[in-house]
Amino acid sequence: MKNNPSNLLIDISEIPEEGLKLDLIKSPSFFEIEEANFKITKPISIHCNITKVDDEIYLRGTISSTIEIKCSRCLQSLTLSVDPKFEITYLPLTLMPCDEEVELEKDDMDISYYSNNIVDIIFPLRDQIVLSIPIKPLCTPDCAGLCPVCGQNLNIKMCSCYKSEDIDPRLSILKELKFQE
Ligand SMILES: [Zn+2]
Numbered sequence: 001m002k003n004n005p006s007n008l009l010i011d012i013s014e015i016p017e018e019g020l021k022l023d024l025i026k027s028p029s030f031f032e033i034e035e036a037n038f039k040i041t042k043p044i045s046i047h048c049n050i051t052k053v054d055d056e057i058y059l060r061g062t063i064s065s066t067i068e069i070k071c072s073r074c075l076q077s078l079t080l081s082v083d084p085k086f087e088i089t090y091l092p093l094t095l096m097p098c099d100e101e102v103e104l105e106k107d108d109m110d111i112s113y114y115s116n117n118i119v120d121i122i123f124p125l126r127d128q129i130v131l132s133i134p135i136k137p138l139c140t141p142d143c144a145g146l147c148p149v150c151g152q153n154l155n156i157k158m159c160s161c162y163k164s165e166d167i168d169p170r171l172s173i174l175k176e177l178k179f180q181e
């Protein structure tokens with residue numbers, strides 16, 4: 001197989017001694033990331049270098065794009081840039097440990113495996129994107145969220161669901177500030 005880096009499948013026998021540099025832009029659909037909670041809104045740019053030492057392959061670089069995701073408190077859409085750096089080591093599949101525990105430990109070190117002399121860099125890069133998405137994204141660090149009773153976005157305006165006696169302490173501070181004004 002001739003190297004066809006645009007498919008992100010690399011024939012290791014064709015990696016030159018000085019390494020192989022990849023600078024590519026892929027459409028979000030190429031990675032087939034199907035996550036309900038975010039959308040990739042910009043082409044994904046990949047800059048990386050692949051080097052080979054004996055039968056170990058090293059992949060280093062950055063991948064960057066922009067995603068649209070909902071604030072975890074108020075559900076407004078927000079745009080985030082993601083640009084994780086990665087360092088992945090590929091070992092021949094024959095070296096893959098059978099023991100599950102060993103495998104888990106190795107996961108921490110970003111180790112992947114290859115077979116038939118072909119290194120597939122699609123899956124590790126897809127993981128990098130997914131792992132870089134925050135679990136609880138916030139539109140602003142102090143987003144007030146939605147009223148659990150009426151659903152009013154409390155960043156925009158207060159609602160009248162709370163009587164003064166059972167008011168949330170955070171809201172009562174706001175009320176005091178209003179009185180001072
Ligand atoms: Zn928010």
Ligand SMILES: [Zn+2]
Binds near residue numbers: 150
């Ligand atoms: Zn309310």
